[in-house]
Amino acid sequence: MAAGARWLHLRVCRTCGKVGCCDSSPMRHARTYALTAGHPIVRSLELGENWSWCYVDEAYL
Template identity: 45%
Template sequence: MTLDAQGTNATDRAGLNGQAPRCDHIDQFSAVEYGPPECKECLALGRTWTRLLVCLTCGWVACSDNSQGGHARAHYQETDHPVVTTLETRSTWRWCYVHRRTV
């Protein structure tokens, strides 16, 4: 058995083939209705965005860190809603701000 820094069994949380431990945050949300495909903060400031992300906890849509505003991260910092996805069609990409990695 392999223990982590907190003394819990790290083997139980491990992913397949030595992948990073599973992110439990992805199990915490149900289906949410996404907001309109725009970053309201950028629109108010007259800015454009490079990529839009949607909060999987509440459906809030905001610009990514690649954009001038980085409003999706600001939403996480204000709300502690941990996981976002992209609005791109058929994408399975998700980012967990808590673990700072894709999940």
Template identity: 55%
Template sequence: MPKRICDHLRNLQPLISEKYYCEECVETGDTWVHLRTCQTCGKVHCCDNSKNKHATKHFQATHHPVIISAEPGEQWAWCYEDEAFTEYYV
């Protein structure tokens, strides 16, 4: 039986940022592996494979539930709150 998609992802209208850097990593002189865009506020953060895991820390601080990949060619979203994943097409 396929997993039901959560409401956060079902209603997703991707918010795509023009930024391609993690502001927090830049401020501290660190680097990142991949970038994610918060779908509530549009901030770009580094992924969990990065040293600082700013995207997850942003969720923990704000409870903004959904991120999308900010990587070129990737069109997927993750909901932290419901631990759900989906691909989307624009």
């Protein structure tokens, strides 16, 4: 946890496996990484969730 920020939910990059926090978290690491690295698709790491999200299309997969 950086700068005392609380992670709400974690997302994992479907291209390389990097883990980052979701858009509901203050730092939005998953979105920032996806757009700067050119790896736009993440999936949820939450128990019981089985979905992916594309940051470019702003859509579930």
